[in-house]
Amino acid sequence: MARGSSGFVAGLTAAALAAVCFLAYQASANAPDSVVDPSAGAPGTATTASPSPKPAPPAQPLAVPADSDTGKRVVYALKDRRVWLVDDAEKALRTFTVMPSAVSPLPGVYAVTSRSGSIKGSDGVPIEHVVRFANVDDVSVGFSAAQDNSMQSPDPTLKTGGVRMKRPDGDAMWTFATVGAKVVVVP
Known part of the structure; x- marks a missing residue:
């Protein structure tokens, strides 16, 4: 070369x-x-610093709210738009989202007062598995499922008390929440 x-x-x-x-x-x-x-320092060098603590795991996002009483109950979280069906052992059997009514109850402990298998809602929608538990300004508030499985936002000009859920969730609520069952409403 x-x-x-x-x-x-x-x-x-x-x-x-x-x-x-x-x-x-x-x-x-x-x-x-x-x-x-x-x-950690450079590879191959010794360090005297203690390892950083691991961050705490996040809280279960669908866990039953802490301040929701005890025992068998339905828990309705207004802000989260979520319901839990909780058994005597404090285990959530089911949780699901709901569409709040135009009229909402104050946080507190209520009891199921009446139920209806299939009726027309105050908004004119055919509903089923109605579980009523509160009255606010002469408006009956309760859980229900639209027969067409819709979960439309309520008309804010109407005073309606139907907390809507999907039909399978309505079936579970109907089985779980008989007359006298505890319903706990949390913020």
């Missing part, structure tokens, strides 16, 4: 090495912080 070409190869090698170094720097500069633990 001629002497002039060896300088050319050395130049190409140096350029390639510089490109690799630049790309490696870019990759390390753009690496997310979660990949590197800054308290």
Whole structure:
């Protein structure tokens, strides 16, 4: 090989090495912080710092609300738009979302006062498995399922008390919440 070409190869090698170094720097500069633990020190070095504590696992998002009384009960969380059917052993047998009524009861403990198998709702929608538990300003408030399985937002101009759920959830509520059953409403 001629002497002039060896300088050319050395130049190409140096350029390639510089490109690799630049790309490696870019990759390390753009690496997310979660990949590197800054308290761990460099590989192969001893550290005296104690390991960081692991974050606490998140609370169960669908757990029965803590301040919802005890025993067998229906728990209705107004803000979460969610209902839990809780047995005597404090186990949630079922939880599901609901569409709140235009009129809502205050937080507190209630009891199922009456039930109807199939009627027309105060909004004109055919409903089933109606479980009533409160009265607010002469409006009866209760859980029900629309026979067409809809969960429309209530008309805010009407004073309706139907807390709507899907039909399978209405079936479960009907079986669980007989007259006298405890209903706990939480914020």
